[in-house]
Amino acid sequence: MDAYDEEEDGLELFSTGLGDLYYKSNEEDPYIIKNDDDVSIVEELEDGDPNMFVHHEVPLSDFPLCTAWMDFNRQDGEQKGNFIAVGTMDPTIEIWNLDVVDEVEPHYVLGGVSKKKKKVKGKKGKTYKKGSHRSSVLGLAWNTVVRNALASASADKTVKVWDLSAGKCLVTLQHHDDKVQSVAWRSPEVLLSGSFDRTIAMTDMKDSGQCCHKWPVEADVESLVCDPHNEHSFVVSLENGMVQAFDIRTASSNSNPGQPIFTLHAHEKAVSSISFAPSTPNFLATGSTDKMVKLWDLSNNQPSCVSSLNPKLGAIFSVSFSIDNPFLLACGGSKGKLKVWNTLSEPAVANKFGKGRQNAPALRNDPPTE
Incomplete structure (x- = not known):
């Protein structure tokens, strides 16, 4: 646990196609949505017509728990895109490009289990990527001003802030004692988080998240x-x-805080x-x-x-x-x-x-x- 918060030093934030496939019937088509599928569905609403239709579907690695839309384009930060971050039962955060139909894998991922497993005698366990959550991702919040910043809340009791341009975790906040269910940016520098420990925490990111106030x-x-x-x-x-x-x-008030x-x-x-x-x-x-x-x-x-x-x-x-x-x-x-x-x-x-x-x-x- 001593190496839990091994984020990169020196990073400062607050200062393919599937192709056309043919199947004889829907039963043979593995891409037809089923009720228990791990998919995120992109719906479009026809203007003036009260009907929705599925524009395209995205196959996910696990059951989705939360989403956050964002326009930050990792390949070109100045050029806005159309992306969605998805948190699942896995500790991985998947970033999907909504402008690409029939993608079979995410545009990129944040955190997750490392493919390179370390063998430890007498022990079985997962090896996580540097800075990754250790459990399900329950909440996501994109910073609309600092556009390369994404906050995530997890069942591992932590909140993380990610630099989307580098694809790395900048800071891990450990202000809660139970699962963190929700996060929201109050301003470009102030982050709110809500937990099963029955508290709301407000963190000032200008000092790397050290300053925290709580409401019960x-x-x-x-x-x-x-x-x-x-x-x-x-x-x-x-x-x-x-x-x-x-x-x-x-x-900052002493009266009825x-x-x-x-x-x-x-x-x-x-x-x-x-x-x-x-x-x-x-x-x-x-x-x-x-x-x-x-x-x-x-x-x-x-x-x-x-x-x-x-x-x-x-x-x-x-x-x-x-x-x-x-x-x-x-x-x-x-x-x-x-x-x-x-x-x-x-x-x-x-x-x-x-x-x-x-x-x-x-x-x-x-x-x-x-």
């Missing part, structure tokens, strides 16, 4: 997001169905995912294993439910607002299906948040299945 929460952390409309606020969802908001300025701005009993079961509408202040979506998706108005730090939906997806694992069309909310659940909800089609949402915006048809259709 009442249950295991499920999801963590920063408010894009308030530079001081972040929201966390918990395993007990609660959602709490905090002000980062309490990190760590007290939440509000505590909301949002769902009856774990709140697995939360998402802020990118261009609409105080508009938050929550998804839960109680099978419900809810929309909230957080005005004046007094949350109120604006609308709710059972999208018939089973337990909800992920909700995410679209950046390009900010009232579209994508939802994914345990049934292996996706739905896109045009939240502006709800009268209460349109009345509260949609003034001056054009209404669009409700997009609640499942993608076509064979």
